[in-house]
Amino acid sequence: MATGKIFQSLSGFYDVHSAGKIYRTRARGNFRKRKITPLVGDDVDFQIEDGDKGYILTVLPRRNELTRPPIANIDQAIVATAATQPEFSSNLLDRQLIALEISGITPIIYFTKTDLLSNDQWQSLQKIAAGYRQIPYEVILPEQAFGSASLAKLRQLFANKENVIMGQTGAGKSTLLNHLAPELALATGEISTALNRGKHTTRKVALLKVNDGLIADTPGFSSYDTLTIDYRQLAAYFPEFKRAAVKCRFRGCVHVNEPDCEVKRQVHDGQIMTSRYTNYLQLYTDIKNRKPNYKK
Ligand SMILES: Nc1nc2c(ncn2[C@@H]2O[C@H](COP(=O)(O)OP(=O)(O)OP(=O)(O)O)[C@@H](O)[C@H]2O)c(=O)[nH]1
Numbered sequence: 001m002a003t004g005k006i007f008q009s010l011s012g013f014y015d016v017h018s019a020g021k022i023y024r025t026r027a028r029g030n031f032r033k034r035k036i037t038p039l040v041g042d043d044v045d046f047q048i049e050d051g052d053k054g055y056i057l058t059v060l061p062r063r064n065e066l067t068r069p070p071i072a073n074i075d076q077a078i079v080a081t082a083a084t085q086p087e088f089s090s091n092l093l094d095r096q097l098i099a100l101e102i103s104g105i106t107p108i109i110y111f112t113k114t115d116l117l118s119n120d121q122w123q124s125l126q127k128i129a130a131g132y133r134q135i136p137y138e139v140i141l142p143e144q145a146f147g148s149a150s151l152a153k154l155r156q157l158f159a160n161k162e163n164v165i166m167g168q169t170g171a172g173k174s175t176l177l178n179h180l181a182p183e184l185a186l187a188t189g190e191i192s193t194a195l196n197r198g199k200h201t202t203r204k205v206a207l208l209k210v211n212d213g214l215i216a217d218t219p220g221f222s223s224y225d226t227l228t229i230d231y232r233q234l235a236a237y238f239p240e241f242k243r244a245a246v247k248c249r250f251r252g253c254v255h256v257n258e259p260d261c262e263v264k265r266q267v268h269d270g271q272i273m274t275s276r277y278t279n280y281l282q283l284y285t286d287i288k289n290r291k292p293n294y295k296k
C-alpha cells in the first residue's frame with residue numbers, strides 16, 4: 001500500500017503523486033455506495049497495480065473542502081474577479097468569500113482585466129478594493145494587467161501553500177496562471193463578445209506546482225449555489241459584521257430589524273460597505289426562505 005496526493009481528476013480517474021511518481025488510480029467500488037467522492041487535494045492510501053496504476057483504498061481525513069470548485073485541503077484561494085467582461089458583481093464576489101469563510105480558507109481577491117477599464121471605472125474599483133482591504137481581505141488590484149509587481153505579490157502570498165484559483169467563467173484564471181508560470185501553457189478561451197461571457201475553457205481541476213507552492217486551476221462557473229448554512233449563522237461569515245456585532249444591543253442580533261444594531265450603524269456611517277450589507281440581506285432572505293430539508 002502507498003500514500004499520495006490526488007493532483008488531478010478526470011472522468012473517473014484520479015492521478016496521484018506519491019514518492020516522486022505518478023499513478024493513475026480509480027476509486028474502489030464501494031466509495032459510491034458510501035457517498036465518498038475523492039477530490040483533488042485529497043491525501044489517499046492506495047494499492048499499486050501494474051506498475052503505475054492503482055486503486056484508492058481510503059481518503060484520509062480532510063482539513064477542509066469546497067464544492068465549487070471541488071477541491072480539498074486548501075490553504076488559500078485566489079478569487080479571480082473580473083473588473084469587467086464579465087461585469088464586476090459584488091454579489092458573486094461576496095458569495096465566494098462566504099463559501100471560503102465557511103471552509104476556513106483564506107481568500108485573496110485578484111482583479112483581472114483592469115486594463116479594459118475607463119478612468120472612471122478604475123477610480124470606482126479602487127474604492128471597492130479599499131473597502132475589501134478594510135474587512136480585511138488581501139486585495140490585488142493591478143495597475144498594469146499582469147504587471148510584475150502584482151505577480152510578485154501573488155507569488156509571495158502563495159509560496160509554500162496549497163492554493164486554488166477560483167472564479168467565474170472567463171474571469172481569467174488560466175491566463176493569470178500562465179503569467180505566473182508560463183511553462184504551464186494552459187489553454188485559455190477567447191471571450192465571446194456577443195455574450196460577454198467566457199466559454200468554459202478549463203474542464204478539469206488540476207493541482208499544479210508553481211514555484212514553491214501548489215496551485216489548482218479550476219473550471220469557472222456561471223452561477224453559484226444557495227448556501228447550506230442556517231440564516232442565523234450568515235453574519236458570522238462577514239468578518240467586519242462579526243467584529244461589530246459585539247456592540248449590538250442584543251446577543252444573537254441578525255442585523256435586520258433589531259434596534260441599536262452596531263452593524264447597521266456602521267453601514268450608515270460608511271465603515272461597512274453598503275454593498276456588503278445589501279448582499280447580506282439578500283442572502284439572508286434567500287437562505288431563510290428556501291425550502292427545508294437541507295442537510296448540514
Ligand atoms: N484584456 C484582458 N483580457 C484578459 C485578462 N485576463 C484574461 N483575459 C482574457 O479573458 C478571456 C478568458 O480568460 P481565461 O483565462 O480563459 O478565463 P478562465 O477564468 O480560465 O475561464 P474558464 O476556464 O472558462 O473558467 C481570454 O480571452 C483572455 O485572454 C486581462 O487581464 N486583460
Ligand SMILES: [Zn+2]
Pocket residue numbers: 245248249253254255256258260261262263264
Ligand atoms: Zn446587529
